[in-house]
Amino acid sequence: MDNPPTTPNRRRFLATALRAAGALGLGGLTAGLAAKRGRTGEYVWQLDPQKCIACGNCATYCVLDESAVKCVHSFAMCGYCDLCTGYFPPEPIEQRTGAENQLCPTGAIQRAFIEDPYFEYRILRDRCIGCGKCVKGCSAFGNGSLYLQVQHDRCLNCNECAIAVACPSQAFRRVPADDPYLLKVRGKQA
Amino acid sequence: MKRLRRVPCPRLRGHGKCRKRRSLPTRAWAGHRIGVGILFIVFLCISCRISPAAERFPPPDFTDHQLPATQAPAAPSPVYEYADLAFLIAALGLASYLAVRRRSRRGLFVLGIVSLAWLGFWREGCICPIGAIQNVTLAAFNSTYVLPLTVAAFLALPLIVTLFFGRTFCAAVCPLGAVQELVALKPLRVPPWLDQALGLLAYVYLGLAVLFSATGTAFLICRYDPFVGFFRRSMGADMLVFSLSFLVLGIFIGRPYCRYLCPLGVLLGWFSRISQWHVKIPPDRCIQCRLCEEACPYGAIRTPTTVQPPADHRRGRRRLALLIVLLPILIVLGFGLGWMLRQPLARLNPTVRLAERFYQEQTGRVQGTTGATDAFRNTGRPADALYAEARSLLGSFGLAGGLFGAYVGLVVGGKLIYLSVRRRRTDYQPDRAACVSCGRCFWYCPAEQALWKNNPAACGLATMPEKT
Numbered sequence A: 001m002d003n004p005p006t007t008p009n010r011r012r013f014l015a016t017a018l019r020a021a022g023a024l025g026l027g028g029l030t031a032g033l034a035a036k037r038g039r040t041g042e043y044v045w046q047l048d049p050q051k052c053i054a055c056g057n058c059a060t061y062c063v064l065d066e067s068a069v070k071c072v073h074s075f076a077m078c079g080y081c082d083l084c085t086g087y088f089p090p091e092p093i094e095q096r097t098g099a100e101n102q103l104c105p106t107g108a109i110q111r112a113f114i115e116d117p118y119f120e121y122r123i124l125r126d127r128c129i130g131c132g133k134c135v136k137g138c139s140a141f142g143n144g145s146l147y148l149q150v151q152h153d154r155c156l157n158c159n160e161c162a163i164a165v166a167c168p169s170q171a172f173r174r175v176p177a178d179d180p181y182l183l184k185v186r187g188k189q190a
Numbered sequence B: 001m002k003r004l005r006r007v008p009c010p011r012l013r014g015h016g017k018c019r020k021r022r023s024l025p026t027r028a029w030a031g032h033r034i035g036v037g038i039l040f041i042v043f044l045c046i047s048c049r050i051s052p053a054a055e056r057f058p059p060p061d062f063t064d065h066q067l068p069a070t071q072a073p074a075a076p077s078p079v080y081e082y083a084d085l086a087f088l089i090a091a092l093g094l095a096s097y098l099a100v101r102r103r104s105r106r107g108l109f110v111l112g113i114v115s116l117a118w119l120g121f122w123r124e125g126c127i128c129p130i131g132a133i134q135n136v137t138l139a140a141f142n143s144t145y146v147l148p149l150t151v152a153a154f155l156a157l158p159l160i161v162t163l164f165f166g167r168t169f170c171a172a173v174c175p176l177g178a179v180q181e182l183v184a185l186k187p188l189r190v191p192p193w194l195d196q197a198l199g200l201l202a203y204v205y206l207g208l209a210v211l212f213s214a215t216g217t218a219f220l221i222c223r224y225d226p227f228v229g230f231f232r233r234s235m236g237a238d239m240l241v242f243s244l245s246f247l248v249l250g251i252f253i254g255r256p257y258c259r260y261l262c263p264l265g266v267l268l269g270w271f272s273r274i275s276q277w278h279v280k281i282p283p284d285r286c287i288q289c290r291l292c293e294e295a296c297p298y299g300a301i302r303t304p305t306t307v308q309p310p311a312d313h314r315r316g317r318r319r320l321a322l323l324i325v326l327l328p329i330l331i332v333l334g335f336g337l338g339w340m341l342r343q344p345l346a347r348l349n350p351t352v353r354l355a356e357r358f359y360q361e362q363t364g365r366v367q368g369t370t371g372a373t374d375a376f377r378n379t380g381r382p383a384d385a386l387y388a389e390a391r392s393l394l395g396s397f398g399l400a401g402g403l404f405g406a407y408v409g410l411v412v413g414g415k416l417i418y419l420s421v422r423r424r425r426t427d428y429q430p431d432r433a434a435c436v437s438c439g440r441c442f443w444y445c446p447a448e449q450a451l452w453k454n455n456p457a458a459c460g461l462a463t464m465p466e467k468t
């Protein structure tokens, strides 16, 4: 290099100073941001069932082929109705449990007689695709005990949830990973 | 109707048969029931608007039936995140050792594949340091978002390592880099002017990513990640086309994403400029064979400069002075342009979009409703609150857009100045910002190979004279 002999030294010193400042600044900035609220836990996505309008996007927009969102049932809220509007379409061909009479496109709801006149509706997780048809039926005409939730054994916890982007009701938000569900509880209505 | 009427109604338990069906009438409509039924539906619809999930049918009190629990499988334990972090630290250390000290291209290649397998295919591309830029930005601007420590570390560690060893993260840790490294089979030379011009795209992309995450609008980097779909082995048709074209492009243009889009690459490039131990081609023994220049698929080798005639030198100085005067003008111009762009920029924000659509619907400018406006009406929130929120967002987009424009002006002006400053080089050197430390240049260098043959143990950092 044909610079004056002092320059490389000065440059090297400057570079070292910059490096030290950069490393310290970065470390400080990230640690500061992470510690800002005195909580450093992980966060995961969840949808707020009180906002959800069961539009059907949950089934199709998840990055997984089989959506991470599935229907769940708060049994304590359920009326155990015989004519469940989450199970039967508004005009059932007949009140039998054949697939053609069910609202669920995959037959994921299991109807079981409990005692006269009550029936229990359980979601078969492996079949549910999270389309929200039953949710719509249940919240429009029933107790709203069927609703959608991100299932955390399936969710990849994408940095930007693809469903959150597509959700018309902005129902998705980040929740602490140690309390990752927004479950509906009886008597607690929005 | 007859068949249905036999069904006891849960609402009237203890009162015998149900007198009035709660369900919608079936096919057997009976004259006046149509009206009643419709009224009933309307009533239900209205009532469910006010309270989305009223207890219309009191849940029964079973004596001997145990209610099942709501299914809520736990989130995977944070152990995975800490394992990722441990892997990142180990891989960064190993990559730096392999690139700078051990000088092993083969080692870097293998490590790249391991990283691709771990961070890419096993952990399915999330969490990644490129995307972490957005989390950090969001945490800086949004007080309700808490930045997970692992995410913060995922951004900070590669940057700090780059400060000392150059872009060894890009060489063998980044899964996106590894994919492109694997497909770079027939890299063509991109003309330097085009290379520099396209390089500006990455700056713009970084600016946009920061803008949209600061306003809490979107995580662009994640949305348009070209390879994450492969990692998850699922993607939409449009993303598939996008990803495949990047893959095919990557055969002919080395690392197109890294060089022309990656926002982290911009930051890493700047950190790498002042790195302490950056990979070096053995420069003291350079025989000007130009093999390194040929070997680098990313156009990162800078060639020795020739002596400039004095007339050119004077002209160059004048141009530089002009560009320095131009810089503030570009910045101000950029600010104005960015501010003018606030509306189209803000339209990416779901709240702004909703407010706009809702306003149009209310004033009869458009017919029909959308899912979003329906959902908004359902909440019963006053429209004014929505408009106020959208207006304040638009205000922040004005400022953010202006700053973004000014930043783009600065980048363009800075690039022009950078290009017109002449640096003297006597041998072939990797450009510290552009070099991803892949190791091909010294791997192919005859001087290095001779060194390996004569004294393998001596090869490495210790024998390389410190060059600044």
Ligand code: SF4
Binding pocket: A047, A051, A052, A053, A054, A055, A056, A057, A058, A132, A148, A163, A166, A167, A168, A169, A170, A171, A172
């Ligand atoms: S996208 Fe939103 S509104 Fe639609 S079903 Fe999912 S949570 Fe509900």
Ligand code: SF4
Binding pocket: A070, A071, A103, A104, A105, A106, A107, A108, A109, A123, A127, A128, A129, A130, A131, A132, A133, A134, A135
């Ligand atoms: S209707 Fe859709 S959401 Fe409900 S159980 Fe079936 S698949 Fe799941």
Ligand code: SF4
Binding pocket: A045, A061, A062, A063, A064, A067, A068, A069, A150, A154, A155, A156, A157, A158, A160, A161, A162, A163, A164
């Ligand atoms: S975070 Fe990803 S995997 Fe989880 S629900 Fe959203 S899109 Fe699906």
Ligand code: SF4
Binding pocket: B130, B169, B170, B171, B174, B175, B176, B177, B178, B255, B257, B258, B259, B262, B263, B264, B265, B268
């Ligand atoms: S430039 Fe970006 S995408 Fe490429 S290797 Fe580096 S961090 Fe990864």
